[in-house]
Amino acid sequence: MPPDAPDASPPALARRRRRRKPWAAGYLFLAPWLFGFFLLTAGPMVGSLYLSFTGFDLLQPPRWIGLANYERMFTDDPRFTAAFWVTMRYVLFSVPLKLAFALALAMLLDRGLRGLSFYRSVLYLPSLLGGSVAIAVLWKQIFGYDGLVNSALYSLFGVDGPSWISNPDYALETLIALRVWQFGSPMVIFLAGLRQIPTELYEAAAIDGAGPWTLFRRVTLPLLTPVVFFNLVLQTIDDFKAFTPAFIISGGTGGPVDSTLFYTLYLYQEGFGYFRMGYASALAWLLFVVIGTFTAAAFLTSRYWVHYADDRR
Amino acid sequence: MIVGSRGHTGWRALAWHALLILVCLAMLYPVLWMVASSFKPESEIFTDLRPWPPGFSPRAYIEGWFGLQHPFGRYFLNSAIVASLSVVGNVIACSLAAFAFARLDFPLKRLWFTLMLGTLMLPYHVTLVPQYVLFQHLGWVDTFLPLVVPKFDAADAFFIFLMVQFFRGIPRELDEAATIDGCGPFRLYLMVILPLSMPVLATAAIFSFIWTWDDFFGPLIYLNDAANYTVPLALRAFVDSSGRSEWGPLFAMSTLSLVPVFLVFLLGQRLIIRGIATGGLKG
Secondary structure: OOOOOOOOOHHHHHHHHOOHHHHHHHHHHHHHHHHHHHHHHHHHHHHHHHHOOEEOOOOOOOEEOOOHHHHHHHHOOHHHHHHHHHHHHHHHHHHHHHHHHHHHHHHHHOOOOOOHHHHHHHHHHHHHHOOOHHHHHHHHHHOOOOOHHHHHHHHHHOOOOOOHHHOOOOHHHHHHHHHHHOOHHHHHHHHHHHOOOOHHHHHHHHHOOOOHHHHHHHHHHHHHHHHHHHHHHHHHHHHHOOOHHHHHHOOOOOOOOOOOOOHHHHHHHHHHHOOOHHHHHHHHHHHHHHHHHHHHHHHHHHHHHOOOOOOOO | OOOOOOOOOHHHHHHHHHHHHHHHHHHHHHHHHHHHHOOOOHHHHOOOOOOOOOOOOOHHHHHHHOOOOOOHHHHHHHHHHHHHHHHHHHHHHHHHHHHHHHHOOOOOHHHHHHHHHHHHHOOOHHHHHHHHHHHHHOOOOOOOHHHHHHHHOOOOHHHHHHHHHHHHOOOHHHHHHHHHOOOOHHHHHHHHHHHHOHHHHHHHHHHHHHHHHHOOHHHHHHOOOHHHOOHHHHHHHHHHHOOOOOHHHHHHHHHHHHHHHHHHHHHHHHHHHHHHHHHOOOO
């Protein structure tokens, strides 16, 4: 808001006369968003919360069944349990590995070499392309029985590899590898954070006799914790929602034997394969709660491990 | 560029460059190999590990292009329609909302702003089923409308947030000067704020394009008829219909599907990198 001029010069008067208008103008500008917010976000949220207590197959009107969907989830649905743990394993492995990889490469880039922006762009590319169906198709070939990995194993070591994607022991690992490969965007964020760290800090620590590991532990990492935090929250939320690679590589089944049954994939199967829309809504709300819990935990614990520059502790 | 103690010169710099080039090649190897394989004879895809093709045989491209019910041009056209409408919708609707949040005063503004930020964290699954029911009632299933119309309602709150940040950085004196000259809010938005906000508008446009081009879940839910398939859906249908020894055409179409995103990246990489570094936009 512009500061009110105390004098009543003509422009100020004109401004005052128009005071009513920005009021309406504000809502006029906000109208598309408000419309979408109520019709596509808030309304449907309430709707799916309601549907999660019903049985609903799109054809008949929803039937109130109380907590039955949630009961089934926790007591009587082995595929739900499978999907839950597959997703947990996926998130718990892919997020830390991806962040470690991203940080290592960001530190490798942050050496004042020429051509930084070129290297950064090239290393970012897997992140840009990796979520697409095309790359999932490629992954399916690479880790297939007569795929790239096995032909490399054969021509280099004479080893006959298994079919990685159709072996329940390795299928999820290939998806984790695909996700870790997309380290580009956290790397870009780490790099921006690294370049904020004043060089003098390194110089001072080096004069005090700190070696590279001590520099990393005592200078780089503490000063980078806000960026680690940011990346951690963002990537965790993202990986909980992963869908496309598992769908493409398993042909929509989540197999072999549900070893790649991502939570969202199971939700899709229940909702749009079997038309159990009430159950799918309950699954969606549980996902929301789980993501919310992880995010809240990150925020609540952040005061113990995230150091901000103006922190005086 | 960082100079001084962390800069390297001479042989050491050369060694670091060599290492970085090696890392880059290793990371891009799978993609390069796929592109190369799309030009190789089918029988060599399994045995040839080289990330460059022996020649440029367009066989796989021709076979792939006509490998499904409709030629792939159809799917590219569908994707282009959805992506470009989404870009237009996002840029218009998000900039309107962002202008209201950044520059106008109205009751409950803080509440709306907080709610808008709240939707950033929301997994779209919690709105999925009722949205589907709504679009079904409107008769929009199997059309592009469910994929495009939400963009005109500024459903991607991330862009609103990004634009609010940018608009706030534009000096207020400009608004006041324009207001004194008799500009109403709409002219202010159109003639003052938007022309000064090209970088953020371009960033939003680029990310809208990439996200909608790559989107798989939305089209999977809403598009049924093969004639309406976008490229990701067509690729999926192609995977499911090909036998295990037909990777050439699949790779060819996969490669083609990555070209638009790659071109956008080449043209807008500075904005993309900055958008990620400052706004945490996912790539």
